[in-house]
Amino acid sequence: MTATINTRDRIIEAAKSRFHSRSYADVGIKEICDTALIQKGSFYHFFPSKRDLVLAVIDEFASEWADGFVAEAFDPALPPMERFSYMVDAAYYWQKSVKEKHGKMPGCLFGNLALEISTKDDILRSRLNAVFAHAKSRFKEALDEAIERKEIAPLDTDLTAEAMLAYLEGMILFAKAQNDPEVIYKLGSGLMSIRIELDSNSIN
Amino acid sequence: MTATINTRDRIIEAAKSRFHSRSYADVGIKEICDTALIQKGSFYHFFPSKRDLVLAVIDEFASEWADGFVAEAFDPALPPMERFSYMVDAAYYWQKSVKEKHGKMPGCLFGNLALEISTKDDILRSRLNAVFAHAKSRFKEALDEAIERKEIAPLDTDLTAEAMLAYLEGMILFAKAQNDPEVIYKLGSGLMSIRIELDSNSIN
DNA sequence: TTGACAGTTGACCGTGCGGTCAACTAATCT
DNA sequence: AGATTAGTTGACCGCACGGTCAACTGTCAA
Numbered sequence: 001m002t003a004t005i006n007t008r009d010r011i012i013e014a015a016k017s018r019f020h021s022r023s024y025a026d027v028g029i030k031e032i033c034d035t036a037l038i039q040k041g042s043f044y045h046f047f048p049s050k051r052d053l054v055l056a057v058i059d060e061f062a063s064e065w066a067d068g069f070v071a072e073a074f075d076p077a078l079p080p081m082e083r084f085s086y087m088v089d090a091a092y093y094w095q096k097s098v099k100e101k102h103g104k105m106p107g108c109l110f111g112n113l114a115l116e117i118s119t120k121d122d123i124l125r126s127r128l129n130a131v132f133a134h135a136k137s138r139f140k141e142a143l144d145e146a147i148e149r150k151e152i153a154p155l156d157t158d159l160t161a162e163a164m165l166a167y168l169e170g171m172i173l174f175a176k177a178q179n180d181p182e183v184i185y186k187l188g189s190g191l192m193s194i195r196i197e198l199d200s201n202s203i204n
Numbered sequence: 205m206t207a208t209i210n211t212r213d214r215i216i217e218a219a220k221s222r223f224h225s226r227s228y229a230d231v232g233i234k235e236i237c238d239t240a241l242i243q244k245g246s247f248y249h250f251f252p253s254k255r256d257l258v259l260a261v262i263d264e265f266a267s268e269w270a271d272g273f274v275a276e277a278f279d280p281a282l283p284p285m286e287r288f289s290y291m292v293d294a295a296y297y298w299q300k301s302v303k304e305k306h307g308k309m310p311g312c313l314f315g316n317l318a319l320e321i322s323t324k325d326d327i328l329r330s331r332l333n334a335v336f337a338h339a340k341s342r343f344k345e346a347l348d349e350a351i352e353r354k355e356i357a358p359l360d361t362d363l364t365a366e367a368m369l370a371y372l373e374g375m376i377l378f379a380k381a382q383n384d385p386e387v388i389y390k391l392g393s394g395l396m397s398i399r400i401e402l403d404s405n406s407i408n
Numbered sequence: 409t410t411g412a413c414a415g416t417t418g419a420c421c422g423t424g425c426g427g428t429c430a431a432c433t434a435a436t437c438t
Numbered sequence: 439a440g441a442t443t444a445g446t447t448g449a450c451c452g453c454a455c456g457g458t459c460a461a462c463t464g465t466c467a468a
Contacts, residue, residue: 007445023320025229028425041429042446050426104323114381115319116227119308122383129381162378162387163394167367170374174366177318177333179326183366186400190367193399196391211415232455245459246416254456 008046010036016057021098021106024054024116054113055127061109062131069094074138080146081192084139084164088188091172096181107176111169136161159196167191212250214240220261225302225310228258228320258317259331265313266335273298278342284350285396288343288368292392295376300385311380315373340365363400371395 014035018027029050033043047053073087099105106112110131118125139161146152168191175183218239222231233254237247251257277290303309310316314335322329343365350356372395379387 022323023229025227026324029427030424039447040427041448044427045445106323107319111377112319115311115316115377118381118383119226119310120230125381125383132378132381159390160394163371163375163391166374166378166391167371167394167398168374169377170370170372171367173315173319173373173377174336174370177322177329177336179322179329186363187367187370190364190371190398190400193397194371194394195397196394233457234455243417244457245418248457249415 007036007038007042011038011043011046011053012056012060015053016061016109019054019057020061020109020112021102021104024113029053051121051124054117055124058110058113058124058127058131062134065131066134070135070138074142079151080142080149081151083142084191085188087168088171088184088191091168092181092184092188095172095175095184099179099181105176105179105181108169108172111172132165136165139164153195154198156196156198160194163194163196164191167194211240211242211246215242215247215250215257216260216264219257220265220313223258223261224265224313224316225306225308228317233257255325255328258321259328262314262317262328262331262335266338269335270338274339274342278346283355284346284353285355287346288395289392291372292375292388292395295372296385296388296392299376299379299388303383303385309380309383309385312373312376315376336369340369343368358402360400360402364398367398367400368395371398 011032014032015027018032018035029040029043032053033040036043047056069090070087073090074083078086095105095107110128113124114128118128140157143152143155143157143161147154147157171184171187171191174187175181215236218236219231222236222239233244233247236257237244240247251260273294274291277294278287282290299309299311314332317328318332322332344361347356347359347361347365351358351361375388375391375395378391379385
C-alpha cells in the first residue's frame with residue numbers, strides 16, 4: 001500500500017513537470033512511465049486514461065499553488081494592495097528559477113492547458129475555470145479590504161479581480177513568448193493600476 | 205500556375221482556421237489535405253514540413269490581422285484612446301461571431317501558438333514575438349499621441365503598450381477558458397486603466 | 409514536336425502513440 | 439494453508455502521424 005501511493009504520486013509528479021514545461025499533447029505516457037520507473041500497465045492501474053491523469057495533475061498543482069504561494073501572497077496580515085505585488089514577485093522569481101534550471105520559461109500550467117485544451121474538452125476546461133475562480137476570489141477579497149480601508153477608490157471588485165488575474169496570465173504569456181522572466185518584473189506594477197469602475201454594467 | 209497559387213492558398217486557408225480553433229499538434233496534415241482537396245504529396249510540394257506550414261500560416265494571419273482590424277482600430281483619424289476600445293470591441297465581436305458559428309471561442313492564434321510551441325521551437329517563438337512587437341508599436345504610438353494631446357498623464361509608453369497587449373491576451377485567454385466572449389466585453393474597459401509610470405526602472 | 413518542369417497522385421514507410429491484457433507477485437484477511 | 443486482491447510486468451494491438459517517392463499529367467517555350 002505504501003508503495004502504491006508512492007507510485008501514483010510518482011506518476012503525477014513526473015507528469016506535472018512535463019505537462020507544465022512542454023504540453024499535454026507533447027508528453028507521452030511512455031515517457032512518464034520511464035520517469036516514474038514503472039511499466040505502462042501499472043500506469044493504467046491508477047489512471048483509466050491520459051485525460052484522467054491531467055485532471056489529477058491539475059488538482060494536485062492547484063492545491064499546491066493555492067496552499068503555497070497564493071496563500072503566502074494573500075496573507076491577511078499583509079496590507080491588501082501589497083499582496084498583489086507579492087504575488088507578482090513570487091511569479092517572477094519562480095519563473096526565473098525554472099528558467100535558470102531548464103533554460104525555458106514554462107509559463108503558467110493552467111494558462112497553458114486552458115489554451116491548449118479548452119476547445120477540445122469541456123470538463124477539463126471547467127476544471128481550469130474553477131482554479132481561476134478560486135484565485136480570483138482571493139484577489140477580490142484583497143480589493144474589498146483595500147476599499148474598506150480607503151486605500152483605493154471604490155470600484156467593481158469582482159470584475160477588477162478577474163481583470164487582474166487576466167493581466168497576470170497575459171504577462172506570463174508574454175514573458176514565456178520572449179522566454180524572459182524580466183517581462184514579469186517590468187510589467188508587474190501595471191497590475192495594481194487596473195480598475196474597472198462600478199457603474200458600467202452591473203445593476204445589482 | 206494559377207492552379208498552383210490556388211492550391212498553396214487553399215492549404216494555408218485550411219490550416220489557418222484549424223490551427224486557430226484547435227491546436228498545432230491536434231491538426232494533422234491528412235486533414236488539411238482533405239479540406240484543401242489535395243493529396244499529401246502535393247502538400248509536400250509546397251511545404252517542406254508541417255513546421256514550415258505553421259510559419260506560413262503565422263505570416264499570413266499576421267498580415268491579415270495587421271492590415272485588417274488592427275489598422276482599422278489604430279486609424280490615426282480616431283482619438284488615440286478610443287483606438288483601444290475599438291480594438292477591444294473588434295476582438296469581442298469577432299470572437300463572438302466565431303463562437304456563434306462553431307460553438308467554441310478560438311482565442312488568439314498567436315497567443316495559442318505562443319503557449320503551445322514556444323518552449324519547443326525558438327524560431328517559431330521569435331516569429332510570434334515579431335507579431336506582438338508590431339502590435340505593440342501601434343499601441344505605443346497611440347499612447348504617445350494621447351500624452352502629446354494631454355489626454356492622459358505622462359507614463360512609460362513602451363512598457364504600458366506592452367502591458368496593454370498582455371492584458372488583451374490575458375482577457376482573451378480568460379474568455380476562451382470560459383468559452384464566453386462576454387468576458388472580453390466585461391473586462392474591456394480595464395485596458396485603458398493600465399498605467400506603468402516612467403520612473404520605476406528606466407534611466408534613459 | 410519535343411523536352412522540360414511545375415504540379416499532382418496515391419501507395420507506401422517507419423515510428424510512436426494511447427490503450428489492453430493475461431500472467432505474475434506479494435501482501436492481507438479468514 | 440488457502441483465498442483474495444492490489445499492484446506490477448512486458449508483450450502486444452490498431453491506428454494515425456509526419457514524411458517519401460516513383461510515376462503520371464498538363465502547360466508552355468524552343
